[in-house]
Amino acid sequence: MENGVAVRHKGVFTAEVLSNQQIRECYYRLNLVLDPIGSRFFEHVVPGQFLEIDLSGLSLPPERHIPAELRDIAARQVLLRRPFSFSDVVTTPTQDGPCVKLEIVYCVLGPATLRMMTLKSGDVLSLIGPLGNGFKIFQTLKLAVLIAGGMGAPPLLHLGGYLRRHFPAVETICFAGARSCEDLPFTLKIGNLTGLVVDEFDTLGVASQVATDDGSAGFKGFVTDCVRHWLENHTIKPEETMIFACGPEPMLAGAARLAADFGLACQVSMERMMACGIGLCQSCAIEVNKGKADETEYKLCCKDGPVFDSRNVIFQVQP
Amino acid sequence: MTEQIDLTVDFAGIMLANPVLTASGTCGYADELTEFMDVAGLGGVVTKSITLAPRKGNPTPRIVETDAGMLNAIGLANIGLERFVSEKIPVLQRLGTAVFVNVAGQMIEDYVAVAERLAQEKVVSGLELNISCPNVKQGGISFGTDPTLIREIIGAVKKVCGDKPLIVKLTPTVTDISATARAAVEAGADALSMVNTFTAMVIDIETRRPVLANRTGGLSGPAIKPIAVYLVNRVYQEVAKPAGIPILGGGGIRNATDAVEFMIAGASAVTIGTATFIQPNTALHIIDGIRQYCTRKGIRSVAELTGTLR
Known part of the structure; x- marks a missing residue:
């Protein structure tokens, strides 16, 4: 920093x-x-990073489009920005510098995302980013095991595409889980060899398997149990393998336990309510081990994360 | 060519470049803001609360959004006095704006120790005392709600402040804010900062539990603005104006209109809090807006605005 102005x-x-x-x-x-200026900042975004969008100025969709379960709280005001990860980022070079296109997959589950439904081509949004630290890819990586739970899937879709583009030698498989078939943010199809696969990963050339808690699609049970089953039936080299997980916290805790059981490294993308996304409000605290025994400290999900080494995280809920 | 507007404000003896500051707890140690704006354009910054020992803060959830506002219960998470002095003071020295450090504690001795050390730092323009904390020695009752405790704590801290002005931040969660304001002024406060957040609760009706891990939190944002404007005006009329003490006013300010309202009500300078979360450089836009207002109204010096409520 020089004279109060940071790089x-x-x-x-x-x-x-x-x-x-x-x-x-x-x-x-x-x-x-x-x-154009934003494009320069987002040109080198990596999977797992995120942005904050101001949705406060958007109006509600017509009442008939409002899901029944959201009608009661639909009119609640939106004040704070909302964080979103990317499911894809594409950079195209132009004469005036890079042009970056972002793809965001979102779920309508509250007053802010309800208003997002009304966005149409040509609308302009204010966003802050790129934020946080994404997934780290080590040079020794040969096998990437992606575990996606429900709405945690988008950044792993980004990661799948990113690995294909930049690390084509890395074998990648994604396990996509949800409570039920309709909670999966994906299109499913029958694969050539393996049964049900996720179309979006298949298109990228990334293998995939599906698990649902209720058995309505794919493996019946928790997605982490599906991965456990797969790991037990495959010969893997721990030093060349990494688990990348994003989803609800119990699933991330499950992924961390799985990684510990198999001696694998694991990166988890955490989520917390955040007011700013830029380290000002201190609300998105994640408890982590401090290094010394029994000592913990809080890191910020927005600045220090959202991706953490699973061994360091003290999960709030157990798998 | 428009006439030059004088935006400077003499705040308790400190010359501020303009009357707009970022509020404690919403701008970190000010270093996080530098990526979004030239902090030198501000009237000043008020750092988050500094305590004697480092504090981890509360478990999460620490915030929840409400209609036109938000609740927070961060728990004064901060790196503690020692690291603040060694790591953050050098950064603050390069900001080029007035720096006020917010001081918090659990016992009067804590406040005194932090204030005494910070008063030695040249870059610190003044201290803002957060007296909304629970007093551990007195069964957790807030310092800021009891005039006797207020006199005691301010009397003790004032002795170690040297030439630094002592700003006392008042809690609005009291029956008679003029009584607590008067106690602060009589005990030696050089300025009043108001308002802190309002104690509030949001309940998850599915689990029937409070949303915040701390159960309660402080309400901030546009929802509290009209109440804050009223309280500033009341304290200005009843305490600050007669005593010749300036008020640092804030609570839900989002734009220049809001800021000017606070000044008309009696504030000499204003703080921008929650709005910074949404738009990090809001404070700079507000400074521009105040300048335009002064031009439109033929006001040559922004200081003339303070306490002009008709």
Whole structure:
């Protein structure tokens, strides 16, 4: 920092909506193109990073489009920005520098995402980013095991594509889990050899398996049990393998336990309510081991995370 | 060519470049903000609360959004006096703006120790005393709700402040804010800061538990603004104006109109809090807006605005 002005890695930018399509049930896919300055900042975004979008100025969709379970709280005001990860980031070089397009998959589950439903091509949004630290890829990596739980899937879709593009030698498999088939933010199809696969991962050339708690699609049970079963039946080299997990906290705690049982390294993408996303409000605390025995400290999900080494995290809920 | 507006404000003997500061607890140690704006453009910054020993803070959830506001219960998470002095003071020296450090504690001795050490730092323009904390020695009753305790704590801290002005941040969660304001002024406060957040609760009706891990939190944001404006005006009329003490006013300020309202009510300078979370450089926009207001109204010096409520 010099004279009170920092070297800037993030900022407030605008993005224009290219499309906003319903994928299935409550899930939507939002495609954005960043302004030229923002594009420069987002050019080297890695999977697991995120942004904060100001949705406070958007209006409600017509009442008939409001899901029944959200009608009671639909009119609640939106004040704070909302954090979103990316399911894909594409950079195209142009004469005036890079042009970055972002893809966000979101679930309509509250007053803010309800308003997102109304976004249409040409609308302009204010966003802050890129934020946080993404997944780390080590040079020794040969096998990437992705564990996605429900709405935790988008950054792993980004990671799957990122690994194919930049680390084509890494074998990647994604296990996508949810409570029930309709809670999966994906299109499923029958694969050539392995039964049910996720179309979005298949398109990327990434193997996938599906697990649902109620057995409505794929493996019946927790996705971490599905991964455990797979690991038990495959010969893996721990030093060349990494688990990447994103989903509800009990699932992440389950992934951490799984990794410990098999002696694997594991990165988990955590989630907390955050007011700012830039380290000001201190609300998104994650308890981590301090290194010394029995001593813990709080790190910030927005600044120090959202991706953490699973061995360091003290999970609030058990698997 | 528009006439130059004088935005400077003499706040308890400290010359501020303009009357807009970022509020304690919403701008970290000010270093996080530098990626989003030139902090030198601010009237000043008020750091988060510094305590004698480091504090981890509360478990999560620490915040929850409400209609037109938010609740927070961070638990004064901070790196403690020692690390603040060694790591953050050098950063603050490069900001080029007035720095006020917010001081908190659990016992009067804690406040005194932190204030005494910070008063020696040249870069610290003044101290803001957070007296909304529970007093451990007196069964957890808040320092800031009891005029006797207020006199005691301010009397003790004032002795070690040297030439640094002591700003006392008042809690609005009292029956008679003029009584606590008067106690602060009589005990030696050089300025009053108001308002801190309002104690509040949000309940999850599925689990029937409070959403915040701390059960209660402090309400901030646009929801509290009209109450804060009223309280500033009341304290200005009843305590601050007669005593010749300036008020640092805030609570839900989002734009220049809000800021000007606080000044008309009696504030000499204003703090921007929750709005910074949404738009990190809000304070700079507000400074521009105040300048435009002064131009439009033919006000040459922004200081003329304070306490002009008709």
